[in-house]
Amino acid sequence: MVLGCGTGRVCRGLAGTRPITGLDRSAPMIERAAARGPESVRWVVGDMTSFSIGEFAEIIIPNASFAFLPDRAARAACLGACRAALTGGGPLTIDVPMPDFTLLGSAHTPEREAWTGRVNGAVVRRTREVFRAPVAQSLRLVDRYWHGEELLAESELLLHLFTADELEWMLEANGFYVEAIFGDHRGAPLSEGCARLLVRAFPLR
Ligand SMILES: C[S@@+](CC[C@H](N)C(=O)[O-])C[C@H]1O[C@@H](n2cnc3c(N)ncnc32)[C@H](O)[C@@H]1O
Structure with a gap:
């Protein structure tokens, strides 16, 4: 399974x-x-x-x-x-x-390009912004989906x-x-x- x-x-x-x-x-x-x-x-x-x-x-x-x-x-x-x-x-x-222990000291990685592809024929890109909480050993990933300059969707993932x-x-x-x-x-x-x-x-x- x-x-x-x-x-x-x-x-x-x-x-x-x-x-x-x-x-x-x-x-x-x-x-x-x-x-x-x-x-x-x-x-x-x-x-x-x-x-x-x-x-x-x-x-x-x-x-x-x-x-x-x-x-x-x-x-x-x-x-x-x-x-x-x-x-x-x-x-x-x-x-x-x-x-990645070398990154745990920096609490924030600014939004940057993570992926470009096609959704229903249109070119869409995804950016990712990362927030780190080293003591809690957590990562908060904020993903945004863009069509040109238009923000289509935003999602958050919290990972231990x-x-x-x-x-x-x-x-x-x-x-x-x-x-x-x-x-x-x-x-x-x-x-x-x-x-x-x-x-x-x-x-x-
Ligand atoms: C990063 S994805 C991995 C998907 C897949 N294993 C792969 O490698 O392509 C994590 C998955 O865990 C699922 N998930 C998170 N918490 C869960 C839970 N409590 N019970 C079942 N699935 C869960 C999410 O819905 C998501 O599909």
Whole structure:
């Protein structure tokens, strides 16, 4: 199962290798995912802090979805639900961005271009402004979508920045043991300046 699957990118990558369930709390994202398929994937609108939709051999929480959970209680609830679903003792893998410690001292990165593309044929660009709260280990990302000089939409994301120790202690406090920690998707060891923080843990029985 993939938690926080969004529009299904990771599920599509894994489909065909084993039965896949993708869960996300956003109904529009799950609708998009289901429209793209494949049909073999089971798509579920649900909350990763309180799901109970069967037993699973393995759970993945990819691409920062775990960092969207707002507080310790929500993270503990998510780990509890994962533990309950991993009845066969299979692994839970959490993939979050590695904090850039060199940037934590600057509280603000001014708005700058982040992406340009086409939406319904029109050229649209996205800018991003970043606010950092180092003590709270949080990032507030403000994204704005522009058509020329016209502001089309604005969205905010609040992300928690985990350190490796913090993730390890949290998993251990919630009934998992950590088997491995990696610094990228190819299994490189955690190192200074690595982009990702991936933790693979197994439920304690
Ligand atoms: C950065 S996106 C990652 C999407 C996808 N995993 C990918 O890599 O393309 C984070 C996703 O987490 C989902 N999410 C955040 N909190 C959630 C929750 N409590 N339960 C389920 N999904 C959640 C959001 O709706 C969003 O789709």
